[in-house]
Amino acid sequence: MSAPGAVEITAVEKLFSPTSGLGETTLSLEPGSFHSLVGPSGCGKSTLLNIVAGFTSPDTGDVLLDGRPVTAPTPEVGVVFQQYALFPWLSARANVEIALQRLVPGAGLRARRRRRDLALDYLDSVRMADHADSFPAQLSGGMQQRVALARALAAEPALLLMDEPFGALDATTRRHTQELLMRVWGKRRTTVLFVTHDVDEALLLSDTVHVMSPSPGAVVDSHTVHTPRPRDSTRPDSEQTRLRGMILRTIDHSIAQ
Ligand SMILES: Nc1ncnc2c1ncn2[C@@H]1O[C@H](COP(=O)(O)OP(=O)(O)O)[C@@H](O)[C@H]1O
Ligand SMILES: [Mg+2]
Structure with missing residues (x-):
């Protein structure tokens, strides 16, 4: 294909x-x-x-x-819009993990660990791994958009x-x-x-x-x-x-x- x-x-x-x-x-x-x-x-x-x-x-x-x-x-189809907000009540990492639910489903420890590791990889690719535990309100606009990009990419x-x-x-x-x-x-x-x-x-x-x-x-x-x-x-x-x-x-x- x-x-x-x-x-x-x-x-x-x-x-x-x-x-x-x-x-x-x-x-x-x-x-x-x-x-x-x-x-x-x-x-x-x-x-x-x-x-x-x-x-x-x-x-x-x-x-x-x-x-x-x-x-x-x-x-x-992934979207990153100017006004497309992250979930404010979730950390940067959790925002990305949500996008991984479809590709790495399951509530077990192994699936959760895998989502966590992948989310950190995606955050790393946009230089946001150091802010994985921050909440959107704690991040600048540029940082929020990088997290939004990581989240969009995580859904492949x-x-x-x-x-x-x-x-x-x-x-x-x-x-x-x-x-x-x-x-x-x-x-x-x-x-x-x-x-x-x-x-x-x-x-x-x-x-x-x-x-x-x-x-x-x-x-x-x-x-x-x-x-x-x-x-x-x-x-x-x-x-x-x-x-x-x-x-x-x-x-x-x-x-x-
Ligand atoms: N849901 C809507 N209802 C009525 N008019 C709309 C709606 N969405 C966009 N428009 C109008 O359609 C035109 C194009 O809008 P938009 O696609 O947002 O333009 P752009 O993104 O290029 O600035 C504008 O005149 C806007 O006011
Ligand atoms: Mg427009």
Whole structure:
């Protein structure tokens, strides 16, 4: 069998009014690829992610993950949203352990130990093992997002959806968290669909950047980023600089129309 994580989004549309929502959108994500969606606020990025996550049903069109329709939330699709809170009454470790229930079921000592060890491994991969016993309220926003990422990865999703996950972080924390995401993704190679309004972030992280038009939004342009990894957002190469200009012009142009 080929690697899991092939996503076909076909002619999906969801309108809340004639001028708001998501216009007809078709996207194809190969297994293990990293795609970003950029576009102006309100263009339907979150609506698309909610549809792909199975939280919202589209008016028309469908989403296939490895050939099977996604019509409801499934453990095969992991989400890290900006507002997607951890359980506040559980430690960082327990938040990750919950995600392991499906893959390591059982209430016995052996299963619990296994979940504990795996949770610590996942927390370690996002540099949070030292804070395993902390509760969300004791952690900074960046740390909470790293735990949320560990939790999402622990469920071994075939597809990871991220909706402006670093939007609330300060610039330095954001850069470090982006680097961490790149390292973790480089090892696991889950298919990722990442929403951001930050073009530099999209160019830093993605194999392909899709640009959306406003109200109701639709993908108007897709760019492959050929810059080799690891990339450095503080020192963009000529490819990143060229694409940045093109993408910003596309967005400006579509807003002006
Ligand atoms: N549940 C909803 N009911 C009505 N309108 C909605 C709903 N969700 C989103 N919208 C509208 O659809 C448009 C796209 O929203 P959204 O997908 O959140 O945009 P983005 O994430 O790109 O900023 C916006 O105009 C928003 O107000
Ligand atoms: Mg949004």
